[in-house]
Amino acid sequence: MQTQPEHRPEKQTETRLRERAVECCSCGLFGLCKVAGLDEPQSDTFDQIVSTREEVPSGARLLTPRRRLDTLIAVRSGAFKLSTRPDGTQEQIVGFALPGELIGLEALSGSAYPFSVEALEASSVCRFNLTSMQLSQQHMAEFQQQLILALARQARAAQNIPMLLGAKNAEQRLALFLLDISSRLSEHGFPGQRFRLPMSRQSIANYLGLAMETVSRVFKRFHARGIIDVRARHIALADLEQLRTIASTAM
Amino acid sequence: MQTQPEHRPEKQTETRLRERAVECCSCGLFGLCKVAGLDEPQSDTFDQIVSTREEVPSGARLLTPRRRLDTLIAVRSGAFKLSTRPDGTQEQIVGFALPGELIGLEALSGSAYPFSVEALEASSVCRFNLTSMQLSQQHMAEFQQQLILALARQARAAQNIPMLLGAKNAEQRLALFLLDISSRLSEHGFPGQRFRLPMSRQSIANYLGLAMETVSRVFKRFHARGIIDVRARHIALADLEQLRTIASTAM
């Protein structure tokens, strides 16, 4: 519920995900926390259910595949990489989790969580314990309603993925990728026009089904055309209109 | 609840989706129907909630984007194409719905359903009316539980999509595509080794981000290597093992 903005008065106005935690009211868990009576983060109920606010160092694995999962996890700050590696094949990144977003909803269907979740930078998360819940019938109904909402929102967000990955050429995929990250950051109160990419070029490439070199080259082309301002992982979307045009241009 | 197998004693053992409806016990709505007391398809409750079993002719649009949706739809037979066309761009197919699968779960988050849903062949569906539900508190809780399960299952299924579309080359994508269709058919009681593709090459290509010609050529290559037996839309997966190898071979 409290934020530590840590605003040093530098020229740097971009979002550094690890330096600023999402506010509770922008968090995907907010509805659940509210129903569970967790408006007050110091109460006993709070400690029981949102058991720990965990700090996760960069590179640490939060979850390993096939691990049974009885908590929902909300990203407070930082970023995570969700990946799988079936049968000793190459790693395949299936998505990224940004501040305010939830991890583990898929495990609600009963079976174990199928992905490896690794912190891309120093991060912090809230764990919401689903098993130790003690709610009145009335509250339980509301709680389930909130779960349904969270799931439906995620289902809707997942529908963007085919557009992202089904795009024909590299420029379109990367334009869609940047717009996706941007809108997801904005959705949870971060500036979406200027941010730091939490993932490496290699990770972007893996996720989008491209070569790392292609990602690099397309970024450079965008930069040359004045569409983005990119320097290492620092990105500013200079011309959103043009980016959207590229994203939606059928070839 | 009842099936019309229409088994003509021909040599044709493949699944023709439009000639055979999924059985209720294999349907994604089954849990919901049960809770709602709809074991008996002739009862009044049934007519009230699963209002109509609709027959949808080939090519008809079941839903149009931005349309408000207060029902869940289950595919009984046939198949549907889910697509979007933002701002007059090229159509982008975001998925297919096969017998036993649900359409419209995303609309539970409150906003309108964002896709166009079109029958790929003569189909039939069940509509489950979410607004006219009258359930005891006890049953409502169970009902919500079932909704959560259905959503979580879909969320989990959606996680396969990045693997499908993030694949680097055309052979891998098509192998994954065929395995995906196959397993989804098996899951609802249809033979997964031999079936009729409900969608055109063009649709497959659009969905996978390939050119139609590439789909055609890869199918031919697979055929030549004895991996599949393909004739028009009729497909038999002759060598599942090899198909899986191609699907998981990192390049």
Add this chain to the structure above:
DNA sequence: CGGGCTGTTGAATACATTCAAGCCCCGTGG
């Protein structure tokens, strides 16, 4: 039986990948 749509095939082009080399940034240690 004919027409039109869907799918196939071939040749030329465009695009992304691969491999290899080098750069730059950042953190470490002197």
Add this chain to the structure above:
DNA sequence: CCACGGGGCTTGAATGTATTCAACAGCCCG
């Protein structure tokens, strides 16, 4: 504070794969 080292990133040239365009074949439906 600067030198050093390493990983992430960039750049270039050659290769390979998928696309494009165009023509044709096949099939289904009327």
